Amino acid sequence: MAGSSLPRRAAGRVLRDYRIRAGKGQLVAGLHIELSPQSIGRMEDGRKIKISTSQIRDLLDFYGVGHPSKERDELLALWEEVKLQDQAAKLQGTTKGWWRSYSDQFASHFDHYLNLESAANKLTTHQLSLIPGLLQTSEYRRALTTAADPQLSAVDVERRLELAARRRLVLDKEGFHVKALLSESVLRQRPGAPTIMDAQLRHLNAVAERDNVTIRVVPFSAPAPIGLVVRSFALLEFPPLASRLVEPPVVYVDGYEGALYLEQSEVIDRHRRAIIELEQVALSGAATRDLVWSIAKEHTA
Known part of the structure; x- marks a missing residue:
């Protein structure tokens, strides 16, 4: 969980709810509490700011979350979890996510x-045109990177490939x-030479052998x-937090000019229904592997 903002994000969400409820x-x-409104907003978004436990208590008083109360005790317990995680990250030298060293290589969002x-602990992705990032080979990623920015220096290309490779390590994380629910078009798009796509599809079938990876194609x-x-x-x-709070899921939608992070329960429900409907028409795992092999051969025929 090093670099994770999960407990902080949960605390920020709860504090936002209390503030809105208090009007x-x-x-x-x-x-x-002598902070800027921008700092309050960043805290509620789960971003790290300088704020003390006494200021958190003052905010709870201001929001009418009295003492003693179950709500107050739960929030303060969650805040202790945030502090413990910060301390652990500091001892490990991971107060910032590892990816921050590549911050010049990706969009701020x-x-x-x-x-x-x-x-x-769970990622469900539906893709219409691209192999999901965690399942991409380095050469497939390279082709996408150079297509998006042909003027990118060789050094920057390699750093982006390093970032992609380090991201893939999450597949080895316990739990x-x-x-991945992929349109058949994902298998047929060629970001580079046919041999790149052939190798990518063979990799897709190989990674699908892992117990923690499911790949199905929507033909x-x-x-x-x-x-x-x-x-x-x-x-x-x-996953559940130590405080037993369950952090809501997030739907991420990426676009050419930015991204959306959607957390509203009705939006999550709609996307869950879409996943169920996609699964109903997707090929089985075995049929998916057969189709992937067949199309891989077509790329180099």
């Missing part, structure tokens, strides 16, 4: 995604599971292709 704005909340990915012949409506997305889910 207070971020400005007055910040003034009450992707920092939050990498934080969530490192904390998640981490990936489910062109599938009825009612709901994937064309919901488009590409990733659903990230998280």
